[in-house]
Amino acid sequence: MSHVMNTYGRLPVAFSHGEGVHIFDTDGKRYLDALAGIAVSTLGHNHPDLVKALAEQAGRVLHTSNLYRIPAQEALADRLAELSGMDEVFFANSGCEANEAAIKLARYYGHKRGIAQPAIVVMEQAFHGRTLATLSATGNRKVQAGFEPLVPGFVRVPFDDLSAIEQVAKTNHDVVAVMLEPIQGEGGIRAAHLDYLKAVRALCDAHEWLLILDEVQCGVGRTGKWFAHQWAGIQPDVMTLAKGLGSGVPIGAALTAGRAKGVFGPGNHGSTFGGNPLACTAALTTLDVMTRDGLLENASARGAQLREELARALDGVAGVTEIRGDGLMIGVVLDRPCGALVGQALEAGLLINVTAEQVIRLLPPLTFSVADVTALVDTLAPLIRKFLSA
Numbered sequence: 001m002s003h004v005m006n007t008y009g010r011l012p013v014a015f016s017h018g019e020g021v022h023i024f025d026t027d028g029k030r031y032l033d034a035l036a037g038i039a040v041s042t043l044g045h046n047h048p049d050l051v052k053a054l055a056e057q058a059g060r061v062l063h064t065s066n067l068y069r070i071p072a073q074e075a076l077a078d079r080l081a082e083l084s085g086m087d088e089v090f091f092a093n094s095g096c097e098a099n100e101a102a103i104k105l106a107r108y109y110g111h112k113r114g115i116a117q118p119a120i121v122v123m124e125q126a127f128h129g130r131t132l133a134t135l136s137a138t139g140n141r142k143v144q145a146g147f148e149p150l151v152p153g154f155v156r157v158p159f160d161d162l163s164a165i166e167q168v169a170k171t172n173h174d175v176v177a178v179m180l181e182p183i184q185g186e187g188g189i190r191a192a193h194l195d196y197l198k199a200v201r202a203l204c205d206a207h208e209w210l211l212i213l214d215e216v217q218c219g220v221g222r223t224g225k226w227f228a229h230q231w232a233g234i235q236p237d238v239m240t241l242a243k244g245l246g247s248g249v250p251i252g253a254a255l256t257a258g259r260a261k262g263v264f265g266p267g268n269h270g271s272t273f274g275g276n277p278l279a280c281t282a283a284l285t286t287l288d289v290m291t292r293d294g295l296l297e298n299a300s301a302r303g304a305q306l307r308e309e310l311a312r313a314l315d316g317v318a319g320v321t322e323i324r325g326d327g328l329m330i331g332v333v334l335d336r337p338c339g340a341l342v343g344q345a346l347e348a349g350l351l352i353n354v355t356a357e358q359v360i361r362l363l364p365p366l367t368f369s370v371a372d373v374t375a376l377v378d379t380l381a382p383l384i385r386k387f388l389s390a
């Protein structure tokens with residue numbers, strides 16, 4: 001028996017090495033990676049620029065702590081500010097930690113304004129992480145059950161429904177922020193309408209609330225813009241990032257602007273590892289390669305190709321409800337639970353995921369080529385047809 005705690009239902013496969021969009025198991029079998037470790041491996045596997053940058057950094061210094069200035073962290077904060085228009089960056093090591101920072105910051109913002117019991121509006125089907133505060137913000141009972149008492153201070157509303165937030169605004173004077181994913185990832189690749197995002201921005205402004213956007217999954221180029229909210233032409237007060245930012249090296253970030261800027265000062269928050277030289281080098285290299293190689297444009301183009309080819313290959317197949325998503329964040333919605341497809345795809349040499357029980361989730365590296373998309377569809381579409389006809 002393994003001594004690894006049994007917190008995941010794991011597939012019986014282990015990987016030994018990767019090469020671009022492919023990864024090899026310990027028996028030498030090759031897989032096309034259409035999941036990228038859940039939107040993490042932005043540049044695919046063993047990217048030569050990333051390998052070189054990490055080796056060089058490891059050969060100089062890995063860690064110094066935030067008790068000192070960290071040049072790579074400063075450079076990364078500058079770069080993220082330039083790409084997002086945000087002002088300040090707090091570095092963490094994961095998505096839930098970035099969200100914890102955002103939640104703490106919203107509460108602190110409320111207290112500074114004399115609100116003793118600040119509340120944050122959160123969404124149904126949301127996923128914000130597994131720590132106590134972030135699981136409390138998450139809109140999924142399965143994530144919460146058994147961990148009560150939940151952290152108080154969250155008010156839940158239906159996603160993509162402006163009037164529900166307006167209703168809360170009328171009755172609850174403790175609200176300090178609205179927190180949402182522009183595209184819900186774990187919740188089933190559900191995108192908020194751009195008009196809704198704009199209206200929530202305006203509502204937050206009218207009430208002097210913070211707009212907190214969790215872009216842990218949909219950010220960092222995945223949808224074809226650096227950040228998903230940029231499609232709506234809005235700017236959040238807080239944005240959180242993680243997953244794809246370090247292309248496999250753990251890093252999270254909470255960025256502030258507008259009325260969230262300057263809320264935290266020394267002593268309000270911290271992290272031993274957050275923003276260490278190795279992680280920041282990984283993120284800087286990821287952003288550099290994305291820029292140099294046009295990976296935003298590629299995410300848009302390959303995403304469009306993938307949706308088109310999937311739609312063609314699955315045309316008229318009963319049981320396929322919808323193909324949705326933006327860029328390389330795609331959900332194929334079936335009319336029934338389809339978790340079994342993950343193992344069948346694995347067998348066929350393809351890594352995919354199923355979320356929200358009946359949504360096949362595709363989150364390939366942003367380096368996917370035209371031929372990779374076609375290979376993905378050629379493998380996946382017949383599996384879906386077979387699964388639905390069984």
Ligand SMILES: *Cc1c(COP(=O)(O)O)cnc(C)c1O
Nearest residue numbers: 094095096127128129185216217
């Ligand atoms: C994965 C995810 C998180 C949690 O990130 P961890 O790094 O697992 O803590 C939070 N929010 C969203 C939208 C995510 O997809």
